[in-house]
Amino acid sequence: MSDSNTTYFTNPSTFILLGIPGLEAAHVWISIPLCAMYAIAVLGNFTILLIVKREPSLHEPMYYFLCMLAVTDLLISTSTLPKMLSIFWFNSREISFSACLTQMYLVRSFSVMESGILVSLAFxxxxxxxxxxxxxxxxxNSVVAKIGLVLVLRCGILTLPYPFLARQWPYCRTNIIPHSYCRFIAVVNLACADIHISSYYALFYLFSVIGMDVFFIAVSYTLILRAIFRLPTKDARLKTFGTCISHLCAISAFYIPDFISAFMQRFGHNVPLHFLVLIANVYLLVPPVLHPIIYGVRTKQIRGRMLHLFTHKETEKFPPCALALRLSSVHDAVASSLNHLLYR
Structure with a gap:
């Protein structure tokens, strides 16, 4: 970094976000797919919220969790992308110190919230x-409401140390953040102090919170797959297995980029900086696009209401999950629940 880009001070009043370092000339072109992804995410998640609100037959735990996921996706993408686009389009790179800490807190809070909702859906x-x-x-419904309250408290408490840890360090070298948003590790790396406490807490969060969530999701899907392979017909097994795989792909799109970005930020010193920033953006923007498709368009009940909403035509009415209670055997009940809750 050149001396002209380095400012000496006690603490900054503003930070400068570079966007995607090394790809500044392509910022306008990069903004096009990002803007398209944001538009799809907003439209898709708002559509799910509208359909569930208008359709009484969808007022069930699974769809309540989908609504929580849709709201979280909207918040996590909105907390970062508008500022990114202002950088790419208008070269508006300044962000106040307080706003940077707020963005840092919101991004991590909504990430923890989304992780908890994915665990709840798996459960x-x-x-x-x-x-x-x-x-x-x-x-x-009361259990779902309590789960939602626990998830909100969890994300609020576990991410509270992030802005406090970032605020306590002196920033006396530079206020230029080589990133497109105020990512925690990108900010604290600018501090002219020993930041091992911040780094250790970030790793503790990664393994204890996200790691445990991934473990519970893996256990849930292992048991689900065991139930799938016990289904009596091959067609039923193939259909439900395909749906299960699509869910796992959507979950992987959320967790894998986060783990890759976290480890490369600390240990991948030879990895190009623009690659790290792009991975961090994928982690925030791809899941909000995938979730309405995987959990919405591929869901028979929501897809039918969506067609009715946009075409104003009568759609097929699907039997509620309560029909499973009337089946004569446990195997039939499992198959019916798979048919309903695995969205095929």
Whole structure:
């Protein structure tokens, strides 16, 4: 970094976001797919919220969790992308110190919230498939509301140290952040102090919070796959297995870039900086685009209401999950729950 880009001070009042270092000449072109992804994410997630709100038959735990996921996707993408686009389009790179800390806190909070919702969705499917006759008694509306409250408290408490840790360090070398948004590790790396405490807490969060969430999701899907392979017909197994794989791909699109970005930021010193920034952007923008497709368009109940919403034509009415309670055998109940809750 040249001396002309370095400012000496006690602490900054503003930071300068570079966008995607090394690709400044392509910022306008990069903004086109990012803007398109944001538009799709906003339209898709708002559509899911509207459909669930208008359709009483969808007022069930699974769809409440999908609404939580849609709201979180909207918040996490909106907390970063508008500022990115202002950098790419208008070269508006300044962000105040307080606004930077706020963005840092919101991004990490919504990430923790989204991770918890993915765990809740996995648990909902596990109960519906492995204990189908008890699903309506285990996951009641009050239980869903309590889960939502716990997730909000968890994300608020666990991410609270991030802005405090970033605020306590002196920034006396430069206020230029080589990133497109105020990512925690990118900000604290500018501090002229020993930041091992911040780095250790970030790793603790990564392994204890995100790592545990990934573990619970893996356990849930392992049990779900066991139930799928016990289905009586090959067609049923193939259809539900394909849906399960699509869910795992959507989940992987959220977790894998986060892990890659976290490890490369600390240990990948030879990795090009623009690659690290692009990976961090993928982690924030791709899941909000995929979730309405995987959990919405591929969901028979939501897809039918979506067609009715946009075409104003009568769509097929699908039987509620309660029909599973009337089946004569446990195997049939499991198959019906898979059909309903695995969105095929």
């Amino acid at each position: 909902d499917r596990y109960v519906a498939i492995c204990h189908p006759l008890r699903h309506s008694t285990i996951l009641t």
